[in-house]
Amino acid sequence: MTFAKSERAELCDLLDKLGPDAPTLCSGWTTHDLAAHLWIRETDPVGAPGILARPLSGLTERRMAEARQRWEYSELVERIRNGPARFSVFAFPGVDEPANTTEYFVHHEDVRRAGDEPMPARDLGEETEDWMWRRLKLMGRAYFRRSQVGVILERLPSASAKPVAPGADNPNALRVMSGRQIVTLVGQPSELLLFAHGRNTVAEVKVVGEPEAIDLLHTTDLSS
Numbered sequence: 001m002t003f004a005k006s007e008r009a010e011l012c013d014l015l016d017k018l019g020p021d022a023p024t025l026c027s028g029w030t031t032h033d034l035a036a037h038l039w040i041r042e043t044d045p046v047g048a049p050g051i052l053a054r055p056l057s058g059l060t061e062r063r064m065a066e067a068r069q070r071w072e073y074s075e076l077v078e079r080i081r082n083g084p085a086r087f088s089v090f091a092f093p094g095v096d097e098p099a100n101t102t103e104y105f106v107h108h109e110d111v112r113r114a115g116d117e118p119m120p121a122r123d124l125g126e127e128t129e130d131w132m133w134r135r136l137k138l139m140g141r142a143y144f145r146r147s148q149v150g151v152i153l154e155r156l157p158s159a160s161a162k163p164v165a166p167g168a169d170n171p172n173a174l175r176v177m178s179g180r181q182i183v184t185l186v187g188q189p190s191e192l193l194l195f196a197h198g199r200n201t202v203a204e205v206k207v208v209g210e211p212e213a214i215d216l217l218h219t220t221d222l223s224s
Contacts, residue, residue, distance in 0.1 A: 003128050004096050007104035012081040014111050020073040025110040025199055034107060035076045036064040041103075042084040102135060105190070106197050113202045121204050124190050129155075132189035136196065140176030143196035146220050149213045150179030154186045183209035183217045198223030 001009075020032035029037070040047040040063050047063030050056035067076065084090035090099060112119040124132075133155055136143075144151045155172040173184075185192055187205035194203040200218060207214050 002097055002101075003124075003131070004100040004104055007108050008083070008100070009081065011104055011108040011111065012077050014108070015077045015080075016074065018111065022111065023114040024107075025114050025202065026107075031111060032068055032073050032076075033064065034110065035073065035080060036067040038080050038103075038107065039067050039076055040064055042080075042088050042090045101131065102193065102197075105132075106194060106199070109194060109199065109202070113199075118202065121188075121191065124188075129189045132193050136176070136189060136192060137174060140174060140196070143222065144177045146222065147177050148179070148216045148220060149177070149209070150175070150182040151177040151217065152182060152184040153192050154184055155192070156186065156188055181210060181213035181216070183207060183213050196222060 015031050015035055018031055020030060020035075022031040024031060024034050026034060026037075037051070040060060041051055042048075044063055044067075047060045050058070050060030050063075071079070089095060136153055140151075140153060153174045153176055154170070155174075157172055185195055185205050185207055187195070187203065191204045194200075195205045198221065200222070207217070209217075
């Protein structure tokens with residue numbers, strides 16, 4: 001089972017456990033809202049475009065409301081657990097890992113880390129962290145495109161990583177945005193990915209830089 005599939009299954013287990021009214025880190029959304037979002041994203045070609053195109057977000061919200069009314073919460077979660085319908089682009093071979101690994105990881109943490117007693121960060125293993133580091137290399141500039149300051153991502157070295165020689169380039173550092181002011185974010189790739197998706201209040205990331213630059217980054221909307 002791929003990480004994307006295991007995250008889907010574990011998220012659905014957690015949604016079943018918590019019920020439809022539990023909080024999430026998605027502003028204003030309950031677990032029921034999040035389930036509707038995931039369903040629309042994978043199965044509704046009319047409502048899905050509004051997830052990325054803000055002018056169409058009203059239509060997406062209406063389709064989400066219709067999904068909540070059409071199915072009981074438990075049935076909606078079960079439909080998500082079973083994966084996308086055969087006609088969905090997400091069902092095409094080779095699409096699941098690149099399209100769903102980040103999506104289901106971030107939303108899994110949106111549920112795990114919400115509420116008065118958030119769950120702790122998980123040990124995802126070196127293979128998964130390597131995948132997420134490659135994702136940050138590929139998408140980092142897009143994730144931080146709204147940043148008003150330069151951003152460097154620095155991965156915490158794994159236990160098997162070789163020491164970096166003095167004066168050599170750090171293979172665990174990635175500049176994703178340039179700027180006069182620089183903020184360095186230090187953490188595991190999974191935590192850096194959460195920060196990059198606007199979950200900066202819960203991501204276990206060390207933020208290094210001048211206070212003014214840090215404030216600018218923290219007030220930037222990185223959620224979409």
